Amino acid sequence: SQTIHQWPATLVQPVGSPLSLECTVEGTSNPNLYWYRQAAGRGLQLLFYSVGIGQISSEVPQNLSASRPQDRQFILSSKKLLLSDSGFYLCAWSVTIGTEAFFGQGTRLTVV
Amino acid sequence: GQQVMQIPQYQHVQEGEDFTTYCNSSTTLSNIQWYKQRPGGHPVFLIQLVKSGEVKKQKRLTFQFGEAKKNSSLHITATQTTDVGTYFCAGPGSNTGKLIFGQGTTLQVKP
Numbered sequence: 001s002q003t004i005h006q007w008p009a010t011l012v013q014p015v016g017s018p019l020s021l022e023c024t025v026e027g028t029s030n031p032n033l034y035w036y037r038q039a040a041g042r043g044l045q046l047l048f049y050s051v052g053i054g055q056i057s058s059e060v061p062q063n064l065s066a067s068r069p070q071d072r073q074f075i076l077s078s079k080k081l082l083l084s085d086s087g088f089y090l091c092a093w094s095v096t097i098g099t100e101a102f103f104g105q106g107t108r109l110t111v112v
Numbered sequence: 113g114q115q116v117m118q119i120p121q122y123q124h125v126q127e128g129e130d131f132t133t134y135c136n137s138s139t140t141l142s143n144i145q146w147y148k149q150r151p152g153g154h155p156v157f158l159i160q161l162v163k164s165g166e167v168k169k170q171k172r173l174t175f176q177f178g179e180a181k182k183n184s185s186l187h188i189t190a191t192q193t194t195d196v197g198t199y200f201c202a203g204p205g206s207n208t209g210k211l212i213f214g215q216g217t218t219l220q221v222k223p
Contacts, residue, residue, distance in 0.1 A: 043215035044155070044200065090154055094211075098204030100145055101211060103154040 002027035006091045006104030013111055019064075019078040021107050023091030026072065031093040033074040034101065035066055038088040050074060051097065086111045114139050114205050118214035126222050131188040133217035135201035142204055144177050144184040145211070150197040191221045 006023045013019060025031050035047040046059045048066035056066050063082050067075045074091055091104040115138045125131050135144065143162045147155040159168055161177035161184065168175045172195075174187045188195055198216040205212050 041218070044213040046210065046213075049210060096209075098142070098209035098211060100157045100160055101147075101155075101202075102157065106154045 002093075002102065004091065004093055004102055004104045006107060008107060009105060011107055011109045013081050013109065015083055015111055016080050019076070019081050019085070019109070021076040021089055021091075021109075023074045023076075023104055024072055025074075025093045028072070028093070028095070030071060031095065032097050033068060034092040034094075035064075035074065035076050036090040036092060036103075038090060038106075040087075044090070048076070049097075081111045083111050085109065114207070114212060116201060116203055116212045116214040118201055118217050120217055121215065122218045122220070124220045124222065125191050127193060128190050131191050131195070131219055133186050133199050133201075133219075135184040135186075135214050137182045137203055137212075139206045140181045142181075144181075145202045146175060146184075146186055147200040147202065147213075148197050149200065149216070153197075155200060188219075191219070193221050193223050195219060196221050 003026045033050045036044045037047055038044050048056055048058055050056050050068045053068055053071055064078050086109055089107045092101040094101045117136045119134050143160050145160045146158040148158055149155045159175050161175055164181050165179045166177040172189045176185045184201055186199055198218045200213050200216045202211045202213045
């Protein structure tokens with residue numbers, strides 16, 4: 001069966017520090033991968049999605065970037081965090097674009 | 113751009129009461145999906161509806177897809193405290209196919 005791993009679960013980082021969040025999927029090949037951000041009590045904002053290795057689409061201009069160095073690995077990064085980067089970051093995968101999405105446990109990021 | 117709207121944003125009910133959340137898309141959807149996010153948790157896929165007018169049930173949950181495939185609803189009969197959470201609808205965007213999520217309806221159930 002397929003599983004998605006996302007870590008860390010919680011992170012507190014100072015303003016200006018770098019960020020690296022990692023997500024891996026097991027049990028499937030060539031998944032579509034997504035990074036979402038959820039502000040407290042709000043909906044899901046799609047940040048990046050990827051249909052294959054090295055293929056990244058950005059949804060909104062921001063202080064973040066994403067990379068997909070391997071088929072089942074998706075990384076969210078920042079060179080310098082801002083206070084506004086705080087939030088709940090969720091990685092997800094789907095078989096094809098637009099089909100049911102399976103979410104990781106999420107990373108709660110607080111920038112201080 | 114294409115939007116998926118959900119109402120209400122919040123709903124407080126007494127345990128045993130019914131609950132309904134509504135989802136409306138600005139464009140026709142090829143399918144509609146529903147997710148549940150428990151407090152502090154991550155969204156979990158509940159169901160997908162594909163056909164116009166489709167109705168599906170999962171125990172006390174009833175999901176409907178409108179005839180025009182632009183709206184959907186989730187109805188919970190006799191809510192329980194385990195139903196607490198935020199319910200999201202989502203549909204594929206017409207241009208790119210990426211899932212567009214509604215803002216969610218947060219359900220609180222008073223015991």
